[in-house]
Amino acid sequence: MPRDNSITLGALTDLLGGTLVGDPEAVIHGVCSLDEQAPDAIAFSNASTPRTLQTGLDGLQARALLVRDDVDTATLNTTANLVRVPEPLPAMVRLVPLFYSEFEVERVVSERADIHPTAEIGRDVHVGAFCAIAEHAVVGDGAVLYPGVVLYPHARVGAGSVLHSGVTIRERCVIGEDSVIQNGAVIGSDGFGYYPSPEGHQTVPQVGVALLSDRVDVGANTCVDRATLGTTPISRGVKIDNLAQIGHNVSIGDHAIVCGDVAIGGSTKVGKGAVLAGASSYADHLEIADGARFTGRAAAGHVRKYEKGDYTGYPAQPIGQWKREQVMIRKLPKLLKRLRALEESVASRP
Template identity: 40%
Template sequence: MAERTLGEIAAELVGELLGPDSFPITGLAGLEDAGPQDLSFVVGPQALAAMRASSAGAVLVPEGLEPDRPAVRVADPHRAFVGLLAEEEPSPDLLFPPGIDPTARVSADADVAEAVSVGPFCVIGPGVRLGRGTRLGAHVILEPGVLVGRECTLHGRVTVRYGCLVGDRVVIHPGAVIGSDGFGYLPGPDGMAKIPQVGIAVLEDDVEIGAGSCVDRAKIGRTVVGKGTKIDNLVQIGHNVKIGPHCALSAQVGIAGTTVLEAGVVAGGQVGIGDHLKVGAGAQLGGQSGIWRDVPPKATMFGTPALDVKEAFRITGAMRRLPELLKSWRKLVHDQREKDGE
């Protein structure tokens, strides 16, 4: 980042300056990695030890916390720090130069709006509609009939397959595939017969899809990722899945076909969710949980098979005592046999 003074940052954040106005800031970093001219942040008293051990030149602190170095006091240090980070992102024009690259192949009957960026070697098929302000990285493929809304960002090597719909302000990271065939086969005497997958996949407004993730098209109808949902890298969404608004799915989550996630569901890494299930609104699924039955709204589940988190932790705690209990049991059996003269 370009050098700024702590006073300038305090003014931008409308925070209370605690230290010299002219203190120079040349970077943003976490407490562990920060250097003497970096600005970091402290979320609360639990981070005091980390702050004292840090080499950060200055910190953002919340109300009621006294810093040991130059600082800016704000209501929410993390949120304020994120705002500063956003200013350091590369310019969109650097990553996505305006206009259509001469190596891109754009069908004559594609409807490409104004102010778009189409990168090198993109393929835009017949009947595609591309909304105003949307940006495509290199080697993006939009198959026939795809609709992409306004102000979207599709990074390099994204593929959106035929007929699928992408809303406004959607971000899709490199290598993701939207609308690949669902995994459907009919077993028979001659092996597996493929079930045609003739539905589509729909990404509603403000969705973000991580690198290498796949959202399968429906067998019939729609696979839907709801408004504002955020999906991490390497996530698999099966055919006819319906994901509600504002869900968050961490890396390597897998959701089998025709399952429904209601609004606000959060799933940790490597959660597996079986087919034809319903996960209620606001449920939280701990990492590596195996979901094998419906989950009530606002439940917190953990383990494989997944159970209510309190029950799962009790079972885990009991399992840790099994070696000790087994040893005691063997001693009891031995003592009883000696008593019986065996």
């Protein structure tokens, strides 16, 4: 929610530990983006060269701009107020609470929630209307369950976690502390396991669990399947975007990033700090090393192990190799033309 707040540019610069080029008495009433500027707000630019920064300054309507302190601003053609900081985006994040407050819910348990007598509900929680909390489920202190959240038997939600409307946590699955699960996500749905028989496909029972550690964020309508046996572990600090599919027995290491529309096949291991960009896909039983990064729409699976590095393409391969192949592909029409000319020359000889 917006706050009716203001701060002088001088005080703002001191708060950020930056350097001001401009008017310290200018008053800032908010933050904004360069795409949607406000005349009394401060925007930010991650431009790393004077030329690209000048592009952002041309037509600037915001009252001030956060810029990188390693960019030479002396050559810029501008009279704008500039606040120079090491990293503009983290600086902007620090300013947001000055002008916006998070929506606060009343810490009450709705009379319209369906809570089993054996469920354990912690202190200072919010349980919204039409939540369903089954037998022996646990809701930790300070957790927030918005209307329509469903906890199956023995599900656990850690202290301080927030589950938005429409979230389902299946039986015996665990959400760690200070995690955020966005609308419509399902944690612990059955893994996709079948085997053929003369009578048709037979279901492999999925009797494991999904286990999310602390400070894990899961996007809207994402599914994290329960394990066939054992666990589907999502480690501390992992961030998963909307519409992702995490297969049964997948493991994801600390602080990895899984972007929107990613699909990860069963039993694949994703290392710490790995980045899986949007709409990329991963076959089952892969090993992705710590720090490996995949571009959008990359398709991994033609090899089983991916070392640390940057990958792209279909099938996914090291970016350097992909670039070399793209250069060769673009040369193929000319090479084919030369080959045909050579064949005709040879054929015409007596």
